[in-house]
Amino acid sequence: MEEFKVPKKFPTTVVGSYPKLDPAPEILRKLRKKELDEKDFHELVRPAIKKVVDDYLWAGIDIISDGEQSREDMVVYFAERIKGYTVGDWVRIFDNTYFRRPVIFDKVEWTSPMTIEDWEYARSISKKRPVKAILTGPYTMVEWSFDLYYKDRKEAVLDIAKVIRKEVEEYLRRGVKYVQVDEPALSTRPWREDAELVKEALEIIFRGVQAKRVIHICFGRLERILPYILDYPVDQFDLEFKNSDFRLLSYLKEYSFDKELGYGVIDVHSLQIENIDEIVKDIEKLMKLDIIGPEKIYIDPDCGLKRLPREIARAKLRNMVEAAKIARERW
Numbered sequence: 001m002e003e004f005k006v007p008k009k010f011p012t013t014v015v016g017s018y019p020k021l022d023p024a025p026e027i028l029r030k031l032r033k034k035e036l037d038e039k040d041f042h043e044l045v046r047p048a049i050k051k052v053v054d055d056y057l058w059a060g061i062d063i064i065s066d067g068e069q070s071r072e073d074m075v076v077y078f079a080e081r082i083k084g085y086t087v088g089d090w091v092r093i094f095d096n097t098y099f100r101r102p103v104i105f106d107k108v109e110w111t112s113p114m115t116i117e118d119w120e121y122a123r124s125i126s127k128k129r130p131v132k133a134i135l136t137g138p139y140t141m142v143e144w145s146f147d148l149y150y151k152d153r154k155e156a157v158l159d160i161a162k163v164i165r166k167e168v169e170e171y172l173r174r175g176v177k178y179v180q181v182d183e184p185a186l187s188t189r190p191w192r193e194d195a196e197l198v199k200e201a202l203e204i205i206f207r208g209v210q211a212k213r214v215i216h217i218c219f220g221r222l223e224r225i226l227p228y229i230l231d232y233p234v235d236q237f238d239l240e241f242k243n244s245d246f247r248l249l250s251y252l253k254e255y256s257f258d259k260e261l262g263y264g265v266i267d268v269h270s271l272q273i274e275n276i277d278e279i280v281k282d283i284e285k286l287m288k289l290d291i292i293g294p295e296k297i298y299i300d301p302d303c304g305l306k307r308l309p310r311e312i313a314r315a316k317l318r319n320m321v322e323a324a325k326i327a328r329e330r331w
């Protein structure tokens with residue numbers, strides 16, 4: 001197999017989700033109707049994962065994901081697999097949008113690997129590129145569920161952190177290099193108390209972990225939580241910049257940010273394909289601040305790409321990779 005080395009400067013990566021490709025939507029429907037068991041489900045979803053990985057390789061992404069083809073929703077997926085959770089019926093919130101709100105009804109427990117099979121499959125076809133382990137964080141799990149069991153929120157969050165920790169241990173046994181925890185709910189509640197609760201949870205999830213520890217937070221009031229999160233036990237913050245017109249940059253300078261940064265340069269809410277020159281200029285905005293060097297900067301989209309049409313997602317990634325190559329020459 002060909003050798004692959006993650007570039008030392010401006011490595012490229014993805015946040016995680018990708019448009020659902022065939023046959024994933026059909027396989028998900030069958031799972032919902034209980035026509036498939038968990039093992040068959042992960043087998044049958046493989047052709048979709050293969051297409052995602054092929055797109056990443058075509059674009060030239062250095063650190064990839066499995067595209068979250070098995071996850072119809074980042075919270076529901078885990079709620080359906082954690083003991084102590086139940087997932088109710090679909091509720092219509094408006095026109096064509098339905099959601100299912102998970103309910104915690106008992107003490108939560110990890111029973112078996114939840115995400116490993118898809119990750120292992122992606123790794124087997126990744127041509128040696130590292131595949132990130134991507135897990136929904138316990139704070140977001142609790143914020144986006146109904147809790148009928150725990151007396152307080154903190155207890156629930158920390159118990160789910162222990163469940164996620166078990167999953168991380170499964171990855172560590174298999175030699176994972178990057179572990180990412182997604183906490184999008186945090187930027188919608190940008191208060192110190194909430195940020196400190198997430199820190200406690202991360203200490204459980206990441207204690208002694210030798211792989212690269214990443215937290216992804218996106219949208220909402222990132223600049224308000226920034227001062228509370230800088231001492232998190234992580235190696236890398238993966239954050240959205242493009243959609244908010246790089247507003248966060250001046251705050252990074254103000255708070256002397258010095259960790260690794262997943263630098264979101266692709267707007268996942270826009271069909272407009274960022275051109276190469278535009279992305280290079282956006283990288284330049286960070287370089288001009290002179291806070292961290294190119295070896296600490298990971299170039300990636302703001303968030304998962306799941307809402308974009310496949311062709312647009314591919315084209316955006318390709319331009320992002322080309323821009324990173326130019327950046328490596330320049331800085």
Ligand SMILES: [Zn+2]
Nearest residue numbers: 184218303304
């Ligand atoms: Zn996100």
